[in-house]
Amino acid sequence: MKKGIRYLRFSSDGQSLHSIERQDLITSQWMNNSGVEIVDTFIDEGHTARNFDRPDIKVLFDFIKKNHDQIDYLVVAELTRFSRIAGDAINMVTKIQALYDVRIVSASRGSIYDCMDHNSFFIMGLEFLMGNSENIKRQNDINAGIYTAKAIKGLWIQGGPAPFGYKKEGKNEERRLVINESEAIVVRYIYEAFISGVALYKIKEKAKELGLKRMGTTAVERILTNPLYYGFQRVKAWKQNPGGLYPLKNHEPIVDPTTWKLVNEKIKRGTKERKIYDDQIPLRGALRCHCGKLLTGAASKGKMGKYYYYYKCSIASAHNNINAEKAHKQLSGALELMSLPEKLISSIKEKSEIEMEITLKEHKTLLKQRQIEYEQTGQKLLSIEEKWISNRIQHDTYERWHNELTIKKESLKEQIEKLKHNGDKTYSLLQNQLFYLSDLNYVYTEANTIEKQELIKMVFDDFLFYENGIYRTPYIMEPFVRNELKMREK
Numbered sequence: 001m002k003k004g005i006r007y008l009r010f011s012s013d014g015q016s017l018h019s020i021e022r023q024d025l026i027t028s029q030w031m032n033n034s035g036v037e038i039v040d041t042f043i044d045e046g047h048t049a050r051n052f053d054r055p056d057i058k059v060l061f062d063f064i065k066k067n068h069d070q071i072d073y074l075v076v077a078e079l080t081r082f083s084r085i086a087g088d089a090i091n092m093v094t095k096i097q098a099l100y101d102v103r104i105v106s107a108s109r110g111s112i113y114d115c116m117d118h119n120s121f122f123i124m125g126l127e128f129l130m131g132n133s134e135n136i137k138r139q140n141d142i143n144a145g146i147y148t149a150k151a152i153k154g155l156w157i158q159g160g161p162a163p164f165g166y167k168k169e170g171k172n173e174e175r176r177l178v179i180n181e182s183e184a185i186v187v188r189y190i191y192e193a194f195i196s197g198v199a200l201y202k203i204k205e206k207a208k209e210l211g212l213k214r215m216g217t218t219a220v221e222r223i224l225t226n227p228l229y230y231g232f233q234r235v236k237a238w239k240q241n242p243g244g245l246y247p248l249k250n251h252e253p254i255v256d257p258t259t260w261k262l263v264n265e266k267i268k269r270g271t272k273e274r275k276i277y278d279d280q281i282p283l284r285g286a287l288r289c290h291c292g293k294l295l296t297g298a299a300s301k302g303k304m305g306k307y308y309y310y311y312k313c314s315i316a317s318a319h320n321n322i323n324a325e326k327a328h329k330q331l332s333g334a335l336e337l338m339s340l341p342e343k344l345i346s347s348i349k350e351k352s353e354i355e356m357e358i359t360l361k362e363h364k365t366l367l368k369q370r371q372i373e374y375e376q377t378g379q380k381l382l383s384i385e386e387k388w389i390s391n392r393i394q395h396d397t398y399e400r401w402h403n404e405l406t407i408k409k410e411s412l413k414e415q416i417e418k419l420k421h422n423g424d425k426t427y428s429l430l431q432n433q434l435f436y437l438s439d440l441n442y443v444y445t446e447a448n449t450i451e452k453q454e455l456i457k458m459v460f461d462d463f464l465f466y467e468n469g470i471y472r473t474p475y476i477m478e479p480f481v482r483n484e485l486k487m488r489e490k
Helices: 018-033 055-070 086-100 118-152 181-195 200-210 217-225 257-269 324-338 342-389 395-438 440-446 449-459
Strands: 002-010 036-045 073-076 103-106 166-169 176-179 232-235 244-247 287-289 295-301 307-313 321-323 464-467 470-472
Touching (some): 002 018, 018 073, 181 217, 257 449, 287 295, 324 440, 440 449
Antiparallel strands (some): 232 244, 307 321
């Protein structure tokens, strides 16, 4: 009767403990079916198979060296259990056969390899290479799935040093980015300067003075385009997850979303136009001359040292030269006329509440569906774990299903939390914000410069003109046209 020894390996870098049980079953079945007596079994627990410098494999080789005359086969479940490095493994297997006349067996394939036969040698090498390729792909998929799942949970997943403006705190699930205020000052300057129209090379020079050590304009551009600075991280696509931007939890942005989006829209446009946002001339970039050109801003210093601000046509000085204080007063009057009466707001509120009730019911229905899906996904996870333990599914199948279901479960959990939060939040916003429509001038006055420009562009569809001392516009948002004739006198 032929005799053989078995080698079973559990890897510490991601394989399940149950793989030992499976290897035991596969190898013992082959040996029993082939009439091979099991002389001994060697189990390698917790050591990576990237090389042969492992205590348990050394014990195996010493045993073969001393007892090779009593051994015909070295049996493994599959060749990748023996080693992951194809070249090293083939050399070692060849050496064992040449020195001790012990042949390697892949029990899962039912193959006895002969390193002295070129066909057998070729097939053995192919199995090693295919196994390594599958391991690499599987590990990449697992890593990608884990990263995506963590990103869905709002965790910081990027390696390496902390991005400029931040420092790392905590480990594993608790790892997060915390603002480094001395660097954050530089980041805020870069965004503000870019919005103001400062050239990139000048921004770079100033940022260097402030503490940015990275050289070149590309460092500045990376800071301007990195969504991290307004609270998001980029994640690569993986399987059913499309990738893209994921919000970070427990993360304080350095710039607000509006600023980041304006900056990146400007970068995408690639325009050479430089807009300066000044609190004294907030209509710059939003107000047009009657010739169609945007009005620019200017300031002049009076005798007493006070500055006076103006809007003027960027093409022809003879067109418009408007005192900013007068223009702002006129706009305030127009906005007051546009404000909605309390009676109309109450009517809007009543109708909105009816629509909101319908929406909330839909939210509750969807929430219930997602909760059921969440529970079902959890049951499926338990089911495949039971199947894996009882050897009813292959390891590859288990890994694939486990990762897909884990990601799905995390995604559903995130959706459930949003549905719980958003319904109440939306209703609260409706109740608290509608009254602002009764005083548009107040909304405009309290807004910052960028928000003022966005409000004007939205209400007037980017077409607010100044001609002959009054505002002109071909378009006003429908809810605000009730005093249109009076507004045209402003």
